[in-house]
Amino acid sequence: MSARRIFAYPARLAALAPYLWMVLFFLVPFGFVLKISLSQTAIAQPPYLPVFDLTQGFGAIKAAFAALSLDNFRLLVSDNLYVSSYLRSLVVAAFSTSILLVIGYPIAYGMARLPRKWQGVAMMLVIVPFWTSFLIRIYAWINILQHDGLLNKVLVALHLVSTPVVWLSTDSAMYLGIVYSYLPFMILPLYATLAKMEPALLEAASDLGSSPRQAFWLVTFPLSLPGVGAGVLLCFIPIVGEFVIPDLLAGSDSMMIGQTLWLEFFTNKDWPVASAAAVVLLVLLVVPLTLYDRLQRRQFEGAR
Amino acid sequence: MTEDVAKAAEEADSSKTESPAAATADIPLLRIDAVVKKFGPFSAVDRLSLDIRAGEFFALLGPSGCGKTTLLRMLAGFETPDGGRILLDGKDIAQVLPHQRPVNMMFQNYALFPHLSARDNIAFGLKRAGMPRPQINTRVAELVALVKLEGLEKRRPDQLSGGQKQRVALARSLARRPKVLLLDEPLAALDKKLRESTQLELMELQRRLGTTFIIVTHDQEEAMTVADRIGVMDAGRLEQVATPRELYEAPRSRWIAEFVGDINLFEGQVGSREASRLAISTQDAGTIMVAEPRQPITKAVVCVAIRPEKIKLSRRGPVSDAVNAHAINRLEGIVTDVSYLGGLTTYKVKLDSGAVLRSSMANTARLDTDAYSASQRVVAWFTPDDCVVLEQ
Numbered sequence: 301m302s303a304r305r306i307f308a309y310p311a312r313l314a315a316l317a318p319y320l321w322m323v324l325f326f327l328v329p330f331g332f333v334l335k336i337s338l339s340q341t342a343i344a345q346p347p348y349l350p351v352f353d354l355t356q357g358f359g360a361i362k363a364a365f366a367a368l369s370l371d372n373f374r375l376l377v378s379d380n381l382y383v384s385s386y387l388r389s390l391v392v393a394a395f396s397t398s399i400l401l402v403i404g405y406p407i408a409y410g411m412a413r414l415p416r417k418w419q420g421v422a423m424m425l426v427i428v429p430f431w432t433s434f435l436i437r438i439y440a441w442i443n444i445l446q447h448d449g450l451l452n453k454v455l456v457a458l459h460l461v462s463t464p465v466v467w468l469s470t471d472s473a474m475y476l477g478i479v480y481s482y483l484p485f486m487i488l489p490l491y492a493t494l495a496k497m498e499p500a501l502l503e504a505a506s507d508l509g510s511s512p513r514q515a516f517w518l519v520t521f522p523l524s525l526p527g528v529g530a531g532v533l534l535c536f537i538p539i540v541g542e543f544v545i546p547d548l549l550a551g552s553d554s555m556m557i558g559q560t561l562w563l564e565f566f567t568n569k570d571w572p573v574a575s576a577a578a579v580v581l582l583v584l585l586v587v588p589l590t591l592y593d594r595l596q597r598r599q600f601e602g603a604r
Numbered sequence: 605m606t607e608d609v610a611k612a613a614e615e616a617d618s619s620k621t622e623s624p625a626a627a628t629a630d631i632p633l634l635r636i637d638a639v640v641k642k643f644g645p646f647s648a649v650d651r652l653s654l655d656i657r658a659g660e661f662f663a664l665l666g667p668s669g670c671g672k673t674t675l676l677r678m679l680a681g682f683e684t685p686d687g688g689r690i691l692l693d694g695k696d697i698a699q700v701l702p703h704q705r706p707v708n709m710m711f712q713n714y715a716l717f718p719h720l721s722a723r724d725n726i727a728f729g730l731k732r733a734g735m736p737r738p739q740i741n742t743r744v745a746e747l748v749a750l751v752k753l754e755g756l757e758k759r760r761p762d763q764l765s766g767g768q769k770q771r772v773a774l775a776r777s778l779a780r781r782p783k784v785l786l787l788d789e790p791l792a793a794l795d796k797k798l799r800e801s802t803q804l805e806l807m808e809l810q811r812r813l814g815t816t817f818i819i820v821t822h823d824q825e826e827a828m829t830v831a832d833r834i835g836v837m838d839a840g841r842l843e844q845v846a847t848p849r850e851l852y853e854a855p856r857s858r859w860i861a862e863f864v865g866d867i868n869l870f871e872g873q874v875g876s877r878e879a880s881r882l883a884i885s886t887q888d889a890g891t892i893m894v895a896e897p898r899q900p901i902t903k904a905v906v907c908v909a910i911r912p913e914k915i916k917l918s919r920r921g922p923v924s925d926a927v928n929a930h931a932i933n934r935l936e937g938i939v940t941d942v943s944y945l946g947g948l949t950t951y952k953v954k955l956d957s958g959a960v961l962r963s964s965m966a967n968t969a970r971l972d973t974d975a976y977s978a979s980q981r982v983v984a985w986f987t988p989d990d991c992v993v994l995e996q
Contacts, residue, residue, distance in 0.1 A: 500711050500715035503680075503682055503709075503711070503715065504711055504715040504716075504717070505717075505728070506682075506703045507681075507682075507703070507709050507729075507777075508703075508708070508729030508732055508776070509703045509729050509732035509733055509780065511703060514732065518728075523718065
């Protein structure tokens with residue numbers, strides 16, 4: 301009993317570490333952002349009011365609290381720019397994630413079916429692009445896609461098109477960039493679930509009268525759903541907030557929320573509105589996720 | 605002699621083979637004809653032929669890597685033979701895909717679908733067969749009762765114990781009423797007590813359903829308990845196909861004799877022959893009198909095999925009223941090892957030649973004042989009929 305207690309104390313401390321991390325590096329900064337989102341923009345340093353000044357005593361803090369307002373959030377809802385940015389972000393993320401799933405699943409499936417010794421090689425091939433900076437790879441795509449770039453040269457040489465096609469600054473280029481960049485994040489969790497699946501399960505399905513296609517849809521796919529969920533989340537959430545790829549590859553006529561945030565923060569210097577936009581984005585992502593998680597847990601417990 | 609025992613063994617076993625389902629057992633249900641399976645240069649199954657009758661409980665026994673599982677997987681359709689035919693009801697099914705065979709398999713680690721309830725696991729094959737829902741419900745209820753799983757239908761595999769999983773797997777593999785049920789080490793994951801009771805249930809179930817069962821096992825006790833006939837495999841070939849008793853009392857080769865149970869082996873030269881007795885002169889145990897085998901011996905050097913329980917120990921040698929006292933084999937030595945195992949006690953006796961003889965005797969009396977102890981000098985004796993002569 302006493303021996304257990306000796307081990308239990310540091311173990312509890314270790315369990316505390318992630319919470320501490322979350323509080324220090326997520327909740328506290330988020331508190332700052334939330335506070336700024338309730339402030340008013342001002343030509344000052346920092347560029348917003350009111351600022352909590354602890355040296356002025358409790359009264360000043362109380363006054364600062366009273367000065368907080370929801371104006372920035374009202375602006376977000378009333379201005380079409382923000383609403384359409386959110387919508388575009390969600391649409392782009394949803395569409396890209398679907399493409400990623402459709403491309404990533406067969407690749408992960410194929411990897412999991414490779415002989416053991418080749419699986420490591422395949423895994424390396426998936427990860428190898430990470431060895432080059434993300435930005436350089438996106439610039440490389442600009443090179444390939446530009447007016448006299450590699451793609452157009454090949455297309456013209458093959459007589460598939462007579463004049464170079466405009467690729468850059470289109471949604472196609474953006475989707476290409478997103479799918480290219482996020483593919484490993486889709487493949488790896490899928491591969492992990494597919495690789496650990498017992499081959500005997502497929503044999504059992506086949507033994508009990510399933511054709512290979514039925515066996516896939518009745519056994520492999522349902523069992524890979526946790527991997528699908530992980531891959532979808534790993535791609536969807538960062539894509540919603542993606543800034544670099546749409547900024548470099550897409551046209552400038554419509555913006556994703558990441559670009560709008562950038563614009564507010566750095567071009568307009570309107571930190572309060574930018575912060576409000578960030579808060580809304582977080583709520584937009586976290587609330588449905590939490591609901592989904594709770595629903596899934598309830599279903600799981602219902603099965604028991 | 606070997607053949608005599610074989611015949612006697614067959615008769616003794618007849619009650620087992622003549623089960624009601626075996627009445628129509630003349631035509632083989634399954635004929636495996638010169639089947640070959642190669643993995644690269646290695647022959648896992650090497651021109652193996654075997655007939656299995658309808659309603660039979662057949663065991664494939666062998667050490668790991670002997671090809672028994674490969675053979676079973678070819679019957680299920682997971683491996684395609686490189687040569688030979690597999691005839692089921694006269695039709696060659698060697699190339700038929702697994703999902704189109706009237707054969708089902710119970711997998712070694714059960715291979716239950718983890719995302720489906722016990723009920724849905726059992727119903728899986730019925731749904732694929734396109735059975736209407738009410739009939740599926742009836743059939744599943746029937747199977748659940750058959751394997752005594754009432755009340756657990758809604759549980760998922762990870763909420764079941766090992767024994768319960770084994771039952772779900774059995775019910776699932778029986779659901780489609782297969783012509784042949786293949787069982788791949790079905791009880792290997794259970795603990796000893798549960799395994800023994802499950803073996804009996806499996807036999808009872810097989811007798812009730814009359815389905816042909818083929819079980820693969822490396823556990824000879826299990827094979828001897830459940831099976832009507834056993835095929836012993838080694839290196840891709842069948843070494844012997846026989847009833848459990850025949851396998852034990854009349855092994856065909858030295859390898860079988862050593863693989864199935866314990867045995868004492870003495871190599872020796874065939875000597876004089878008198879009144880259906882052969883004298884074999886061995887280096888380790890002197891001259892041993894054996895009953896003459898029905899098949900004439902062709903080799904000069906043979907092996908005499910005696911099971912430990914056939915060797916009795918006594919302080920003075922066999923009592924004189926034993927029949928043919930002059931033909932009884934007597935060996936003298938010193939007890940070196942006594943292992944009390946409950947039902948029986950095994951002894952190691954070091955003969956004067958230096959060879960070690962193993963003997964086991966049933967502990968029929970609770971208070972055994974006559975037990976032998978280490979370093980005691982004893983006489984080990986056995987009759988000519990207790991010996992098996994092995995030529996290979």
